Amino acid sequence: MNDHNQEQTYTIGELSRDYDITPRSIRFYEEQGLLCPKRTGQNRIYFNKDRVRLKLILRGKRLGFSLAEVKNLFKLYDINPNSAVQLETMLELTQHKRAILKQQLEDIQMLMSELDEVEARCREELAEIKRGNIA
Known part of the structure; x- marks a missing residue:
């Protein structure tokens, strides 16, 4: 029974506070x-449907999905709630995001390594200066 009169409703203020x-x-x-x-x-x-969608939007953003990608998933779900297409699309998006994050992680690790080297050189030179060996 889908009687909206008895279904829980929320104001924009309530959703704003909740999330x-x-x-x-x-x-x-x-x-x-x-x-x-x-x-x-x-x-x-x-x-409640809006509340669930808002939660999914925020989760999607946290995972790095664009609003267009989230909207596309909603569209697929609205067409067929039990759609294998929706799940396949989600898997593709997840794999794509994972590849991007893996590359970013590798880039960050390389930058951290370079920062470690620069920091070590700076500390060595500073120690030399403090010992009075470099003018």
Whole structure:
């Protein structure tokens, strides 16, 4: 039974507090077509579906997915909630993000190594200066 009168509803302020984001961010996600709250006058009424979507949007952002990628996943889900296509798309996105993060990690490790070398050289030269061996 899908009676919206008895379903839990939320205001933009409640969602904002619950997820520690600004109401402006929530309105932006709505403008991007990621959330579609019911409206009564100027007020937005969010249902559990909107709450779940907001949680997924924020998780997607944390994982490095673009809003367009999140929107595409929502679209696939809306077309067919049990879609293998949606899962395959998610797997592809996950593999792509993992490859990017792996490359970034390698880059960071290389930079850390270079910083270690520069720091060691600076410390050696500073020690020499303090010993008075270098003018």
